[in-house]
Amino acid sequence: MATTTATTTTTAASALRSGLGGFLRAHRERLAPGDVGLPGTARRRAKGLRREEVAVLAGVSVAWYTWLEQGRVDTSRQVLDAVARALRLDDASHRHALALAGFAPAPGDARPAYDPELLAVLDSWPDSPALLLGPALDILSWNRAYAKLWPDPAAIPEARRNLLLLLVTDAPHQRLLPGWEPVAMDLYRHLRTRADRHPEADGFRHLTARLRADRPDLAGWWACRSVGDFAPRTVEIVPEGVGGSPRAYGITLLLAPRPQDAAILVQTPTQTHTAKPPAP
Structure with missing residues (x-):
């Protein structure tokens, strides 16, 4: 029974990592170099930003970011925040990425109510x-x-x-x-x-x-x-x-x-x- 529970938990975590990777990849492919202040080139065959460009903007290695999109690694909230900024995620998309990575919203994330x-x-x-x-x-x-x-x-x-x-x-x-x-x-x-x-x-x-x-x-x-x-x-x-x-x-x-x-x-x-x- 314990083995079955552990296997189910591992499968769910893998599915979340895979979902996060696909989510980040989709947003990367929507961005043009000019959207993040990078010069465009005429020889781009793939649409959107390259993985190495996102890695540089987020301050992580290209190999690690590649593994993140492939759902092969876990990430800290601080690093995922940096990736979200690099990909210009809006608030809703940022919260969704955090949820896929298993992070609960921070207490200060909610917008305060005003009189x-x-x-x-x-x-x-x-x-x-x-x-x-x-x-x-x-x-x-x-x-x-x-x-x-x-x-x-x-x-x-x-x-x-x-x-x-x-x-x-x-x-x-x-x-x-x-x-x-x-x-x-x-x-x-x-x-x-x-x-x-x-x-x-x-x-x-x-x-x-x-x-x-x-x-x-x-x-x-x-x-x-x-x-x-x-x-x-x-x-x-x-x-x-x-x-x-x-x-x-x-x-x-x-x-x-x-x-x-x-x-x-x-x-x-x-x-x-x-x-x-x-x-x-």
Whole structure:
């Protein structure tokens, strides 16, 4: 009886490893070199990324990654997280890969619930684009004014709905805000302030790893240890479409009370250099 149970357990574990390998292989074949910042070549016969390219991006050996896709080895959560980042897995796919590898979701993986009153605050500003942001600057909600001026977050994959990530990697966002660099740097200082207070939080680590992978040319930014709260400022935004004349907006980051540790980024149309958020 014990032998039968052991055999069944071994077979189930083998099936999970095989399923994980097929899952990773399918995602690898969907990616183009340009998706991960690699140059394309005309001589590619196989579709997607090569195994050696994923291995380099994840920081593992080619032989080990090959065995992982073939279902021949077990893996640690830390290494699987690195592979997931290399393959640009979204949150749902990342959780599925962890489940196939036998890892339960970490306590910090679930998205926290936020007070519905914060969402009502966003809707109370019909002319002021506003975002509800999580501690790691993930975009949790937005109002109609924001979707009208900026690329609609609903059309952006959930794994990429992060304000800082979009400002430093997304061309449409950078065209709308030509002076995006100082805003992004100030947001990064704000992020570092929160990350140092919560070193155990996965959200900060995942975002930092994504920023380093997607914008290695900004390595000096990501190595910076300076911190600080986001300072209100007036910026010029160039709307898409006919006319496209710059408009002045005052940007303010309003911090929600703990334990939510959320924030609201509100952009107020202004003709002056005083950035004051509208009254809720």
